[in-house]
Amino acid sequence: xxxxxxxxxxxxxxxxxxxxxxxxxxxxxxxxxxxxxxxxxxxxxxxxxxxxxxxxxxxxxxxxxxxxxxxxxxxxxxxxxxxxxxxxxxxxxxxxxxxxxxxxxxxxxxxxxxxxxxxxxxxxxxxxxxxxxxxxxxxxxxxxxxxxxxxxxxxxxxxxxxxxx
Amino acid sequence: xxxxxxxxxxxxxxxxxxxxxxxxxxxxxxxxxxxxxxxxxxxxxxxxxxxxxxxxxxxxxxxxxxxxxxxxxxxxxxxxxxxxxxxxxxxxxxxxxxxxxxxxxxxxxxxxxxxxxxxxxxxxxxxxxxxxxxxxxxxxxxxxxxxxxxxxxxxxxxxxxxxxxxxxxxxxxxxxxxxxxxxxxxxxxxxxxxxxxxxxxxxxxxxxxxxxxxxxxxxxxxxxxxxxxxxxxxxxxxxxxxxxxxxxxxxxxxxxxxxxxxxxxxxxxxxxxxxxxxxxxxxxxxxxxxxxxxxxxxxxxxxxxxxxxxxxxxxxxxxxxxxxxxxxxxxxxxxxxxxxxxxxxxxxxxxxxxxxxxxxxxxxxxxxxxxxxxxxxxxxxxxxxxxxxxxxxxxxxxxxxxxxxxxxxxxxxxxxxxxxxxxxxxxxxxxxxxxxxxxxxxxxxxxxxxxxx
Ligand code: FES
Numbered sequence: 117x118x119x120x121x122x123x124x125x126x127x128x129x130x131x132x133x134x135x136x137x138x139x140x141x142x143x144x145x146x147x148x149x150x151x152x153x154x155x156x157x158x159x160x161x162x163x164x165x166x167x168x169x170x171x172x173x174x175x176x177x178x179x180x181x182x183x184x185x186x187x188x189x190x191x192x193x194x195x196x197x198x199x200x201x202x203x204x205x206x207x208x209x210x211x212x213x214x215x216x217x218x219x220x221x222x223x224x225x226x227x228x229x230x231x232x233x234x235x236x237x238x239x240x241x242x243x244x245x246x247x248x249x250x251x252x253x254x255x256x257x258x259x260x261x262x263x264x265x266x267x268x269x270x271x272x273x274x275x276x277x278x279x280x281x
Numbered sequence: 282x283x284x285x286x287x288x289x290x291x292x293x294x295x296x297x298x299x300x301x302x303x304x305x306x307x308x309x310x311x312x313x314x315x316x317x318x319x320x321x322x323x324x325x326x327x328x329x330x331x332x333x334x335x336x337x338x339x340x341x342x343x344x345x346x347x348x349x350x351x352x353x354x355x356x357x358x359x360x361x362x363x364x365x366x367x368x369x370x371x372x373x374x375x376x377x378x379x380x381x382x383x384x385x386x387x388x389x390x391x392x393x394x395x396x397x398x399x400x401x402x403x404x405x406x407x408x409x410x411x412x413x414x415x416x417x418x419x420x421x422x423x424x425x426x427x428x429x430x431x432x433x434x435x436x437x438x439x440x441x442x443x444x445x446x447x448x449x450x451x452x453x454x455x456x457x458x459x460x461x462x463x464x465x466x467x468x469x470x471x472x473x474x475x476x477x478x479x480x481x482x483x484x485x486x487x488x489x490x491x492x493x494x495x496x497x498x499x500x501x502x503x504x505x506x507x508x509x510x511x512x513x514x515x516x517x518x519x520x521x522x523x524x525x526x527x528x529x530x531x532x533x534x535x536x537x538x539x540x541x542x543x544x545x546x547x548x549x550x551x552x553x554x555x556x557x558x559x560x561x562x563x564x565x566x567x568x569x570x571x572x573x574x575x576x577x578x579x580x581x582x583x584x585x586x587x588x589x590x591x592x593x594x595x596x597x598x599x600x601x602x603x604x605x606x607x608x609x610x611x612x613x614x615x616x617x618x619x620x621x622x623x624x625x626x627x628x629x630x631x632x633x634x635x636x637x638x639x640x641x642x643x644x645x646x647x648x649x650x651x652x653x654x655x656x657x658x659x660x661x662x663x664x665x666x667x668x669x670x671x672x673x674x675x676x677x678x679x680x681x682x683x684x685x686x687x688x689x690x691x692x693x694x695x696x697x698x699x700x701x702x703x704x705x706x707x708x709x710x711x712x713x714x715x716x717x718x719x720x721x722x723x724x725x726x727x728x729x730x731x732x733x734x
Pocket of ligand 1: 226
């Protein structure tokens, strides 16, 4: 090996070793954290009559800017049979805000007409129903003895759906 | 002082000018040659320069808007409303920015297809062609990220389309979305803002350094008329504020801006979001990038390369058709919304395919059967029109005085209407005055050319 090549090789190796610690820095750009879905009281059973809905903010921070984020908007639905369900209000198609329709007992999107089953959160009509991911993220609900309803975590990714579901 | 002092000052200024120019010769600035044509040329030769001019207008007005704009969910709409309704001249700056963006896109598309049909991507211009296509895509993204910033219903619809398309990319989609958009609207609006005012324009400037040719044709009269046209368009079609987005209220139907309706039409055919919204448009762009390598024909004229010409016409027709189709919503209110918006995919894609076939056939038929006959006729009865246009000195004087008088009237009218809050009329008169200025410089050019004879 010529001396020249040896020096070149050393410089190259040193450069590669020197750069290596910076490679994981690419993670800086990837937002791995989402909102902190802590346990929070969202309503009382008496706030909402059967076959009705309530739009709530979760997790609520108290900051108007943060709380107006559509990604924090969820629909608390009291089905005609009295059961409570809560889904992300962001349509899985192109992210419009969806709403519960008491007369049809389903959830509809005003933008392109995707319609979701209020019992399961699965889209059965419109563009969202044709997607790979067609199940709305669901909020885990807990109701205590006083009838207070708590949200405690979200299953799935807002705007993307429940993966594999 | 008197006569002598006058001369001294003149000499001083001339010396200063020469001194500065001499030093500037050492800078990169003099690598570019700005050619100011001596007579009116076809604008086809410098459409790119006109696009660049709109880019500069956008830069200036954009910086001004950035002094007031706030990239936040709660304040974006109200800050634009403030610019529009309260800030002095805000409505005019905002409208110039909006219409200059439209002008830039139209000019860029025009520029692209002119270069395509005239075969300018040959003769060692391949790199210029490719960087041109990339700049075009960036221009589209720049316009797209811009009009969402107001965060009205229309803007949010566009944000939604873009964000869910990014998420729909297989495998890397979620990570990509996380890098580009963050999580939640608070992040999205901030990211869009940074892309719009910094990342994309910076990329455009960098890529433009390997797109702009060394000789740039800058024609002041045409540039003045372009500025006038933007102002007149701003006065005639001022951009509305729209409804502010409110996550607690479901939005009404809105159609996106005209440069996205094509994409919107593809999405509304109901086939897979990724295929319709990402894959097909990407293939379309890749085809354009590859043109210089597909077309090996030495000839520059379009009728010698019917395949490329046919595909070019097809591309143009497809852009036009999808754009118009995207605006169309079935007015029948009885049927559900999903049905009203749905576009029959079979019909849609068959028509797009027919356009390709028909354009190629038409192009071949033209270049094989029709064009040879026409050129034969042309050579047989060739009459050289040698028409020289001269204006008498008196006519020029009269024209110039009349034009300046009209300009003065328009200016007063413009200021007056601004004071009376008639902003549209104010913008139209400003634009008309600028257009007349363009004609005047052109007249001056004719005049000095005659002088030279
Ligand atoms: S956004 Fe809900 S159907 Fe398109």
